Amino acid sequence: METKVATVKMRDITKTFGSVIANDKVWLDIYKGEILALLGENGSGKTTLMNMLSGIYYPDEGDIFINDQKVVIRSPKDAFDHGIGMIHQHFKLVDVLTAAENITLGLDGKLDLKAAAKKIRQICDSYGFEVDPNQKVYDMSVSQKQTVEIVKVLFRGADILILDEPTAVLTPQETDKLFAVLRNMRNDGKAIVIITHKMHEVEDLSDRVAILRHGQFVGDMPTKDTNAQEMTNMMVGHAVTLNIARPEPVNPRPRIEVKDLTVRSIDGILKLQDVSFTAMSGEILGIAGISGSGQKELLEAIAGLQPVEKGSVSYIEDDGTRDELLGKDPLDIAEKGITLSFVPEDRLGMGLVGGMDLSDNMMLRSFRKGRSVFTDRKSPATLARRVVKELEVKTPGIETPVRKLSGGNVQKVLVGREIASAPTVLLTAYAVRGLDINSSHTIYDLINQQKQKGVAVIYVGEDLDVLLELCDRILVLCAGKVSGIVPGRGAKKRDVGMMMTRLGGNANE
Amino acid sequence: MNKTRQPLFHIVKRGETPWYFGWGVRAISIVLALLCCGLITTLVTGENPFQFFATVIDGSFGSSRKFMVLLQNTAMLLCIALALTPAFKMRFWNIGGEGQALAGALAAAACMILMKDLPNLVVIPCMVVTSLLAGAVWGAVPAFFKAKFGTNETLFTLMMNYVATQIVAYFSVVWENPKGSGSIGVINPISKIGWFPDLFGSKYALNIIIVVLVTVGMFIYLNYTKHGYEISVVGESERTARYIGIKVEKIVIRTMLISGAICGLAGLLLVGGTNHTLNSAIVDGRGFTAVMVSWLAKFNPIWMVLTSFLLVFLQRGAGEIATDFGLNASFGDILTGVILFFIIGGEFFITYKLILTKSSKKEEK
Structure with missing residues (x-):
């Protein structure tokens, strides 16, 4: 291929949990200046593999090389020392601290928030992020929190980034923004690994895909040489169809009628406001x-599990009789x-x-x-x-x-x-x-x-x-x-x- | 060329292990514990280590009286452990077994003292009802506050122990006999009102039989009844319980009523069956030891027979060492501590294993 350097080489990595083999002699190369999509069904060992790279787990067997140096990664700190940073599915931020405080948390040396804020702005400008260093985390949307996580990793000098299902919590617009940033980082020479289940994202974003099945490495290839169908077949191990059927509704009649439903959480936060709709059979x-x-809150209110401030939920039987469920x-x-x-x-x-x-x-x-x-x-x-x-x-x-x-x-x-x-x-x-x-x-x-x-x-x-x-x-x-x-x-x-x-x-x- | 040293070992969770593996590890822990105790005793006293083991066994099996005491103590410990188990299965950390048993003991003693002129036919049923009720109330109070106000049951049940101890201490003076002694002597020594009948010529036999019945009953209750199923669901996940319409508060209070009542039964058996007196040390820390009995047996009533027997056997052995070798009681406690350390440590190795890191020779290939 081209002159790309494999910055990370994982060789014969094996990890077992009890009797379950999560990874079985997996080989994986991660290149600089490339976005790698790591694919696989649930339980195929994607997250486990990446957790070993980021120091959460320690492999039972196998070696990890970074820039052709054999390394031992025992903790997330070791991982950071080797320039590896992972953005987990569940954010690991302290709610009551600001973005800058979260980003500098746990770093050695003197705490200088002003200098940190400056560096954060620098990082944001170069890749197209928007982060206010002084904003508290509890005031942030999910996508902002994710941005803080990414900046945190970059702040520590990571040039190998791993993102575990980053788009699961984002709207389409936010996803587009994230992808733009990731492309900027790739063009800057960083190595990026993204774990996702969404095929169109893989096709849209990645340069190369690597596929795991039942803990084993199945293969990798440039994204442009493959398609969703082929990738899916490789993940599953046999051919599957990707279309979802949508039969015509059968004799629809009103079944559940929700009217002006308003729900507050225990802390008094408005969760639902005047929600009305009818669900048909x-x-x-x-x-x-x-x-x-x-x-x-909506589902739990219908199921009788959520206290409600006002409104009604009626169950309508075929003969038209109504029962109040609230x-x-x-x-x-x-x-x-x-x-x-x-x-x-x-x-x-x-x-x-x-x-x-x-x-x-x-x-x-x-x-x-x-x-x-x-x-x-x-x-x-x-x-x-x-x-x-x-x-x-x-x-x-x-x-x-x-x-x-x-x-x-x-x-x-x-x-x-x-x-x-x-x-x-x-x-x-x-x-x-x-x-x-x-x-x-x-x-x-x-x-x-x-x-x-x-x-x-x-x-x-x-x-x-x-x-x-x-x-x-x-x-x-x-x-x-x-x-x-x-x-x-x-x-x-x-x-x-x-x-x-x-x-x-x-x-x- | 390694920049960082490889870790010497790492901890890995074991997969499925056959049932005998766990018991093998436990047996090894006990053997190691005894060896360690023998070593300590030899170092401290200079006695022959074989003498040590002989004394341990002698403590429990030395005479038929010692053996019956062993069974009686096992039964009492087991009874309280059985009482705590439904609460523990519900993840309600009832460490108030001591207080609940004391409440039961107090109620039984009160009946014996206040109704000393009535026939046994009246007094004993009264003792049974009041002591079960007293234990149940002592258990249900923390449950009520937990269910209604979300108070911490661990602290609450613990506090209730001290309350019970102080109330018993108070009545020890009110009912002191003889006057001025500050303690209640043997109650109704002549008329034997409220004394449970001897069976097979032993005052312990009835207690042991009752506890055997409670063991079987608890096993069935937890595993085969709707109540037992509800307890498991609430313990595993309160949200699941609510989701399927179980009223969690009701289950918590109901289960603690049962838990407290069986503790009360233990108190009743201690007062009516064996001791025929009351003092604030009558439960003798069993409320706490029972926590361990229940945990070590993984909340299985049948295994609890073994774990309670084991703990009592070792405790009595340690006590025998202390008296026989002319050491004070603290030495017995030290040995008990060493033994428990090994037994609990064994549980770690049943779930996890250590893997020594192989020096990597793959580079040479």
Whole structure:
């Protein structure tokens, strides 16, 4: 190839967690002046590999060379000494400190915030960032926080940057901005590694892709020589289709009517304001919005988990009778004979019990049945076996704690349980977050099946491309208000992206 | 050419291990603990180390009386450990077993003293009801405040211990017998009102049988009932519990009522079954040792039989050493501490392993 220098060489890197082999003799080269997209399904070991480069984990076997020098990276500090900086999915910032304070935190030498602020401005100017060194972190948007993380890494002189799913929390506009900055850095000769699941971003941004599958290195190639289909096939190991089906709604009737819903958090912050809409049976209603715009509160209010300031949520039966859901807890709702299923965002912390096995998790919904003081363990076990078989859950058995399953399989177990009760309403929050392509498509199929059975589906999503392909109608939330409801067919990504941000600027003042 | 030295070792989590691995490690820890104790004793006293082990065993199995005391102490410790377990499974750190058992003991003693002219047929049922109730209340008070106001249960249950101790100390003076002694002597020594009947000629047998029943009952309660399932869910994730409509506050209070009541039962057995008196040291720190019994057995009531037996055996051995070799009681405590250090340290090696870094010779290839 050209005269590019491999600045990082990872050779035969192996890392195991208990009996799980996260990385198996992985070879990876990272070049200067290049953006490398690291691809792979969930659990293929991308993040583990990068964590070893940034000093979070220590490899069991294998060597790391930086500029042809063999190095030992024992801690994030060692990593910084070698010019490696990682921007994690979950930001590691101190909320009550300013940007400059966060950036200088933990550095040796005399603390000189003025000089630091000057250097921060310099960095920002050269790459096109916008950071106010004196702004407190708690006043920042997600994208600003991310910028601080990137500047923090650059401030410490990193010239190898690793970004773990940086766009998961950004709007399309913010993503564009980030990518512009990353390109500037590449042109400045920095080596950049980006972990992402979104194919169009890979094609848009990266110069080269490297693919991991089941902890092993599958191959790498220049991005311009490949396409989304080929990359996906390499990740999964066999050919897959990338289109999401969208059947026509079946006999839609009003099912859930939300009126003037207003919710405040415990600290008195307005989370939802006068939200009104109707969800129809046999239809998928998408909810779009920047994360934290009130999606969680909306679903939890409908499910009876969120105290509400005012408004109403009515459940409308086929014959037109209405039941008010507000003021009822999940048990009351179930006792009314309404089967409302909810796939929450926090799968292991809310939807399932991580330490319990598949069978006991199936029992969560059904254990109250019957008068006996003893639990019936047979029917949950039968259900667990059925879900494993029908949804192709990869698990050693139904006695395995769900925590030990991979993200996609955890979600299959949760969705499988929720649809097993033949719901009339299905609420899903970020149903495919962190899932690889294969598992995502299984989930889309399941949701579509429910829709065709006449279930009213409310689908909170973050990937606009998916929302536009899957949903019949899309409700756009902006800072807790309804920014608009658009039909899914024919909606433009730009427009929806604009609706996500338009109200935000004013509402926050 | 390495700029930084490679770390000497690093810690790695073990994968699935067969069940005998864990028990093997535990057995090795105990052997090492005993060897270490033997070494310390030999160094301090100059005695023959074999004499040391003989004395340890003699402490528990030396005579049939010693053996029955061993079983009785095991049963009492086990009873409180069983009481704490449902709370622990719910991640409610009840370290108030001491106070809850004392409350039960106080109630039992009160019945014996105040109803000394009534027949046993009336007194003993009264003792049972009041002591279970007293323990339950002592356990439910912190639970109520935790459920309603989010107070810290660890501090609260701990404080309740001191309250119980002081109340018992107060009544020790109110009911002192003989006058001026400042303590309650044996209650109803002649009429034996409120004394539990001997079984098989031993005053310990009834206690032991009751605790065996409680063990089986607790095992079934935790593993096969709806209540037990709710406790597990609340313990693993309160948010999941709310999500499926479990009323967490209700479960917390209900479980602590049960936990406290069984502690109260332990107090009842101590007063009515064996000691027939009351003082503020009657529970003898079992409320705290029980925490360890429960944890070491991973909250499994059946394994708890083993862990409580082990702890009592080692404690009695250490005590025997102290008396036999003419050392004071603190030496027994030192040995107990050494033993616990090894047992708890063993748990680390069951979950993790150390990997020595191989000197990298790959460059030569």
